[in-house]
Amino acid sequence: MTATSVEPVEILAFGPHPDDVELGCGGTLAALAARGSSFGIVDLTRGEMGTRGTPELRAREAAEAARILGARFRTNLDLGDGDLRTDRAAQSLVVDAVRRARPRLVLAPLVADRHPDHVRASRLVSDASWYAGLAKLETGLPPHRPDQVVFYAAYVFASPTFLVDVSASFATKIAALRAYRSQFHDENSREPETYVSSKGFFDGIEARSRALGRIANVEHAEGFVANVPPTLADPVAAFLGYEGGKKE
Ligand SMILES: [Zn+2]
Numbered sequence: 213m214t215a216t217s218v219e220p221v222e223i224l225a226f227g228p229h230p231d232d233v234e235l236g237c238g239g240t241l242a243a244l245a246a247r248g249s250s251f252g253i254v255d256l257t258r259g260e261m262g263t264r265g266t267p268e269l270r271a272r273e274a275a276e277a278a279r280i281l282g283a284r285f286r287t288n289l290d291l292g293d294g295d296l297r298t299d300r301a302a303q304s305l306v307v308d309a310v311r312r313a314r315p316r317l318v319l320a321p322l323v324a325d326r327h328p329d330h331v332r333a334s335r336l337v338s339d340a341s342w343y344a345g346l347a348k349l350e351t352g353l354p355p356h357r358p359d360q361v362v363f364y365a366a367y368v369f370a371s372p373t374f375l376v377d378v379s380a381s382f383a384t385k386i387a388a389l390r391a392y393r394s395q396f397h398d399e400n401s402r403e404p405e406t407y408v409s410s411k412g413f414f415d416g417i418e419a420r421s422r423a424l425g426r427i428a429n430v431e432h433a434e435g436f437v438a439n440v441p442p443t444l445a446d447p448v449a450a451f452l453g454y455e456g457g458k459k460e
Contacts, residue, residue: 217285223251224315224358226306228296228333229259230274230288231392235417236364237319238281238385239378240434245282246381253278253286254309256333261294264403265394273395277388296329298336304351306340311353318361322437326367334363363437372435374442375424379431382421389417429453 225241227233233241233253241251255274258267265273271288278286289305291297310318318341323334338361343349345357363370378385389396394403397414407413424433430453444450 218252218254218287218309218312219284220312220314221250221252221284222315223249223317223319224310224313225251225253225319226321226333226337227253227255228321228327228329229257229262229293230255230270231259231277231389231395232321232330232366233319234277234281234385234388234392236321236366237434237436238277238388239381239421239432240319240364240376240436241283242281242381242384242388243376243378250284251282252284252313252315253281254306254313255286255288256291256306256336257293257296257329258288258290259293262395263406264401264409269394270392273392277391280384280388280391293329296332296336298332303336303340303343306336307344307349308351308353310341310344310358311351311356314356316359318358319436320361320363322363322365322368322370324368324370325365330366337361360438360440365435365437369420370435370437372424373438375428375433375435377425377428377430377432378421378434379425382432385421386417389414427454429456 223244225233225237244251259270260267274286291302320337321330321334323331341358341361345355347355395408397409397411421432424435425431
């Protein structure tokens with residue numbers, strides 16, 4: 213998939229490596245798509261430093277995962293796994309992805325995440341999302357600034373600014389993650405076991421989702437960190453059922 217396949221969407225999710233978007237916000241994206249919202253995914257690297265699999269295999273897995281989640285497109289900027297570029301040229305590629313997709317909301321990895329590429333990706337995406345709105349930064353595309361960049365945690369456990377109930381889309385998230393057969397737990401695989409491919413890691417995805425869900429008294433939730441508090445259209449509806457009250 214090339215950058216030309218990027219089309220206007222409401223939400224644009226950036227992942228440092230293919231599978232990070234699924235881990236951090238796959239349930240939210242699937243839930244939004246089920247409600248009729250449009251989203252696209254931009255992977256920043258091909259994951260070529262991954263212990264298991266190959267970039268080609270991972271690209272096929274990523275395309276399948278995007279189809280399962282309901283993405284309008286998925287593209288890859290190939291900025292170098294293990295040494296993610298954040299130079300002017302890299303920034304320009306992210307600016308153009310934002311200007312092509314013209315999203316209201318950008319999702320990016322948390323700056324304090326585990327992998328150094330995630331730290332770099334977080335800054336790169338939040339900086340470029342701002343610069344994309346500068347009229348005098350000419351790249352051949354009209355300027356566009358998203359309303360907000362919101363951060364998902366793929367690995368660390370961050371205290372969320374807000375939660376999204378993903379109970380109804382959790383199975384879709386897991387199906388999308390299962391598409392990465394080369395990366396996650398597969399008892400028949402002969403490749404070396406890694407932190408991510410252990411059974412414990414996959415079990416942890418569900419444990420994390422259930423732990424966040426407990427806060428809202430729902431089965432599964434994903435947590436997001438925002439630099440500003442979101443405005444709730446209805447605070448009553450937003451906390452409905454938190455303490456066990458009946459949900460309509
Ligand atoms: Zn990653």
